[in-house]
Amino acid sequence: GAVVSQHPSRVICKSGTSVKIECRSLDFQATTMFWYRQFPKQSLMLMATSNEGSKATYEQGVEKDKFLINHASLTLSTLTVTSAHPEDSSFYICSATVTDTQYFGPGTRLTVL
Amino acid sequence: QQPVQSPQAVILREGEDAVINCSSSKALYSVHWYRQKHGEAPVFLMILLKGGEQKGHEKISASFNEKKQQSSLYLTASQLSYSGTYFCGTANNAGNMLTFGGGTRLMVKP
Numbered sequence: 692g693a694v695v696s697q698h699p700s701r702v703i704c705k706s707g708t709s710v711k712i713e714c715r716s717l718d719f720q721a722t723t724m725f726w727y728r729q730f731p732k733q734s735l736m737l738m739a740t741s742n743e744g745s746k747a748t749y750e751q752g753v754e755k756d757k758f759l760i761n762h763a764s765l766t767l768s769t770l771t772v773t774s775a776h777p778e779d780s781s782f783y784i785c786s787a788t789v790t791d792t793q794y795f796g797p798g799t800r801l802t803v804l
Numbered sequence: 805q806q807p808v809q810s811p812q813a814v815i816l817r818e819g820e821d822a823v824i825n826c827s828s829s830k831a832l833y834s835v836h837w838y839r840q841k842h843g844e845a846p847v848f849l850m851i852l853l854k855g856g857e858q859k860g861h862e863k864i865s866a867s868f869n870e871k872k873q874q875s876s877l878y879l880t881a882s883q884l885s886y887s888g889t890y891f892c893g894t895a896n897n898a899g900n901m902l903t904f905g906g907g908t909r910l911m912v913k914p
Contacts, residue, residue: 725901725902733906733907734806734891734904734905734906734907735846735891735893735904736904737901737902737903740901784845784846791834791851791853791898792836792848792851793836793848793893793902794848795838795845795846795847795848796845797844797845798844798845800843
């Protein structure tokens with residue numbers, strides 16, 4: 692299957708700082724990538740759809756000014772959590788689609804102190 | 805709207821079978837099944853695109869009843885490695901924005 696990577700895998704930051712998470716498609720080009728957030732023992736919740744060369748589409752209730760998404764190339768999408776707070780601590784996962792199948796990156800565990 | 809998965813949790817002995825169901829209140833274009841181990845990202849199992857479609861992957865198979873807007877995942881002769889949380893993801897068009905069910909925690913004991 693297709694390979695999607697994420698970096699970093701874990702990050703711990705202080706409250707008020709910003710954190711950038713990268714999502715890369717390694718062996719294919721992705722015009723669309725998806726960003727999910729997962730809290731412990733809960734399901735994956737779609738945050739936004741990242742579109743190469745255009746603005747991301749955010750789901751209802753997701754603050755676009757807080758979760759900045761940039762999809763600058765066909766293989767890279769970034770999610771920046773700005774002014775992070777402890778309640779932003781979560782598991783962030785990106786995915787990309789290849790012929791109807793959605794492949795997930797390994798995830799980034801964010802802990803905000 | 806989030807699809808509904810049942811059961812929420814199941815405990816099996818090695819070698820036993822299980823069925824996990826996924827139901828949607830909306831018409832579905834596709835159903836995707838994933839397994840997630842603790843602390844890891846979901847791993848793709850299979851996708852069902854056509855009503856009536858059935859697929860198998862070793863001892864794990866699934867069916868898609870388009871009219872009933874539901875899918876079922878069948879785990880046969882379960883192995884210890886089957887333990888994890890199973891999620892169904894549904895899409896109602898070809899854009900592949902998936903909405904995930906609440907998950908089914910499966911534990912296989914020796």
